[in-house]
Amino acid sequence: MESIDLASTTTRDLNARLQSEADGSNAAFEVLHPGGRHALACGLTAPIAVTLRGHVGYYCAGMNQNATVTVHGNAGVGVAENMMSGLVRVMGDASQSAGASGHGGLLVIEGSASARCGISMKGIDIVVKGSVGHNSAFMAQAGHLVICGDAEDGLGDSIYEAVIYVSGETGKLGADCEEQPMTADDRQTLTELLARSGIEADPATFRRYGSARSLYNFKIDNLGSY
Amino acid sequence: MCGIVGLYLKNPSLRPELGALFAPMLTEMSDRGPDSAGIAVYRDAEAAEPKVVVFHPDEAFDWDTVASGLAARVGDAVSIEPVANHAIVSGGASALALRDAIFEAYPDVRVMSVGTALEIYKDVGLPKDVLARFQVGGMGGSHAVGHTRMATESAVSTEGAHPFNTGDDLCLVHNGSLSNHNGLREWLSTHKGIRFQTENDSEVAAAYLTWRLSEGASLSEALEAALVDLDGFYTFAVGTKDGFAVLRDPVACKPAVMAETDDWVAMASEFRALAGLPGIEGATVWEPKPATVYTWGRA
Known part of the structure; x- marks a missing residue:
């Protein structure tokens, strides 16, 4: 495993090194002393594995494709924002807007996430072992947000076709977000997401939340767009 | 955008090093506020x-x-x-x-x-230059708060820089903007006789807390009341002679992160400002919750 120490390397050099791996590379990297710096391990495209040992700043693993990025610490604002594919795992807590606008891939937060987790998500799956802050899944368009703990007020405000599963308590739901029946398909999707995340939770304890479809012009013909 | 930092020493043996620990925290927040900078140092609570x-x-x-x-x-x-x-x-x-x-x-x-106990030094310029101008790195004390400013509400001037102090030993730094400061300034000035020196919204927040404390409220109580009476975006770090507090508004769009060890508690707009503190590897690190008052010392 190649080790890169940010005590003696710039963020730009780190990202250039990680981005230089060939498309099929499955090389492994360890990043030391991240020191809360912003935009670490961003724009990766190869299926490499990057382990960051410490707390990271804003937008860590942003725009990720194919890579597996693990943060052994807390993550600042916008971890895995606009992720396309791959796996990002935060061993600690995540700040606001985790997984914002993500199109695909899986974001796992072993601790809790603060406000606006999964804001405007467009297909990403997010699994939070702890709780999430207010206005999570705000305007969420597609994908799944799994919350093993509690959700603060405003969950799913102005939500489109993303689906939320919550095991704990919810505060006041956001506009046009409603509790919906948990189907066999939901249970299977949830069971698979928990298994892929490596997070132990009983799928039977979860409730489903989604859009009441009264705030936007929902047309069943357009369902395939989400 | 602005940067704010605070450091409260729980272990008195660290007091001679307050400035040396604090100055790099403020410098790290230069990107968030290169217009002006200020520091409030509590030198000696017994003075x-x-x-x-x-x-x-x-x-x-x-x-x-x-x-x-x-x-x-x-x-x-x-x-x-x-x-x-x-x-x-x-x-x-x-x-x-x-x-x-x-x-x-x-x-x-x-x-x-x-x-x-309180001394505030502030001026226009890059944080590192302001810190050097007042030799903050060599200062001792029990706690300090600081601010790096990217101005929004009023002019870039020494007077408009933070921290703000409007009464005995209370000071406040603010990241955000208040929307009801004009009405509140008028009310505090007309009815409570508080004298303002600037048009800055954050001075109104400091004056509001000063007024609440003068009415007998504890710092915690004053901040709980501020949640009701102040409208706008804010993360505050507040110092009193023997207390330190942090408060974020209910929407919490202005960032804050905190860290605590047996020796100190610190807050900053971003974690990188805390990354150099001694013992940070083993510190408890968390993001303060919205609309929740955090206090240390006598508060």
Whole structure:
């Protein structure tokens, strides 16, 4: 495993090194002393594995494709924002807007996430072992947000076709977000997401939340767009 | 955007190093606010002598004449120690009386801080230059808060820089903007006799807390009341003579992160400002929750 120490390397050099791996590379990297710096391990495209040992700043693993990025610490604002594919795992807590606008891939937060987790998500799956802050899944368009703990007020405000599963308590739901029946398909999707995340939770304890479809012009013909 | 930082030392043996620990925290927040910077240092909670830190843009300003003039007005010996374009004025029976004498006799001298433990230094320029100008790295004390400013609400000037102090030993730094500050300033000024020195929204927040404390509220109670009466975006770090507090508004769109060990508790807009503190590897690190008052010391 190649080790890169940010005590003696710039963020730009780190990202250039990680981005230089060939498309099929499955090389492994360890990043030391991240020191809360912003935009670490961003724009990766190869299926490499990057382990960051410490707390990271804003937008860590942003725009990720194919890579597996693990943060052994807390993550600042916008971890895995606009992720396309791959796996990002935060061993600690995540700040606001985790997984914002993500199109695909899986974001796992072993601790809790603060406000606006999964804001405007467009297909990403997010699994939070702890709780999430207010206005999570705000305007969420597609994908799944799994919350093993509690959700603060405003969950799913102005939500489109993303689906939320919550095991704990919810505060006041956001506009046009409603509790919906948990189907066999939901249970299977949830069971698979928990298994892929490596997070132990009983799928039977979860409730489903989604859009009441009264705030936007929902047309069943357009369902395939989400 | 602005950057704010705070450091409260729980272990008294670290007090001689306060400035050395604090200065790099503020410098790290330069990207968030390169217009101006300020620091509030609590030197000695046991100190009893009234102390007013003042500012005059002319570094050659004749402070000796001011000292003798003030001595005549307050009827007591007054000493002045210049620090760059600021000066520490001490003496008299009370810091507020000393401040009022300055307001009355020297209207072109700006009052930065009033109290017995608190000293505020602030100026335009990059944070590292402001810190060097006032030799903050060598200062000792029990706690400090600081601010790097990217101005939104009012002009880039020494007076408009944070921290703000409006009464005995209370100071506040603010990241955000308040929307009801004009009405509140008017009310505090008309009905509570609080004197404002700037048009800055954050000075109103400091004045509001000063008023609440003067009515007998604890710092925690004053901040709970602020959640109701202040409208806008804010992350505040607040110092009193022997207390330290952090508060974020209910929407919490302005960032804050905290860290605590047995020796200290620290807050900053971003974690990188805390990354150099001794023992950070083992510290408890968390993001303060919205609309939740966090306090240390007597608060």
